[in-house]
Amino acid sequence: MKKRDAYEQEILAAYEKGELETTSPSKGDLSKFKAAATATFIKDRRINIRLSSPDLMDIQARALEEGIPYQTFIASILHKYASGRLVEKPSNLTSRSTRTLRDKAAQRRLALR
Template structure:
């Protein structure tokens, strides 16, 4: 595995004893756990209408990926909202 400059610096500091790992506090663990829970919490249900061929296509793609089709649709929407998925002008 290749490491970048910062990763090499951290690994060297750990090996040489210049840096030591500490265990997170109970409060930090609770905050991390809460953030993780909220990241994957889906709390809105929507209904959409699709063309039959689009629905079949989504199901096929999801099956190829080994995920539920609702997860694929949710992921596509999330990627679009985050700016990772662009619509081609044309």
Template sequence: MKPNDQELQEEQDILDAFEAGALKPVDNPEAMKLAHQQAAGNTFKKDARLNIRLSSRTLRALQKMALAEGIPYQTMIASVLHKYAEGRLVPSDNETRG
């Protein structure tokens, strides 16, 4: 997926902090790495199955979008649903008016 403006700004902030020498190493990098790996594994654990009916037109549109992003369409759909459930993806004004 392409980075959005917020992600680009965060990357620039990290680069600026690095270049300014403001970043400090962690005390135990291996333990920190392991903790982050476990958190990521728990976050993205797929332990439930969902069957959903879509129109073939909608499915084709989703497949085309995923192809353009270079990811499997089921992965893209799961990502969109996850972001929506976490409150990081909200409908536009047009979609909420019905």
């Protein structure tokens, strides 16, 4: 688990002391938020894309790490890229495509002996 920074520690301490209050948005604000969310995430276009099997397996594994379906994960990546907010974070998994290339190179070295 990731360590908490000072701000997060402060929030946690306030929560544990019961110093935080729950607030609800007004009905007007709530309807504005819902309308903005709906307009932002309307999926009105369909695309088809061809991927290599190892790349698809890597994407599916990353989606599993994130706890979301892989098609939703792909759409999220594309949205973040298009809006300039894509930040890559390293995976805990070994890439199948990298592993496949490494395995093929090892096989070629053995065949040359």
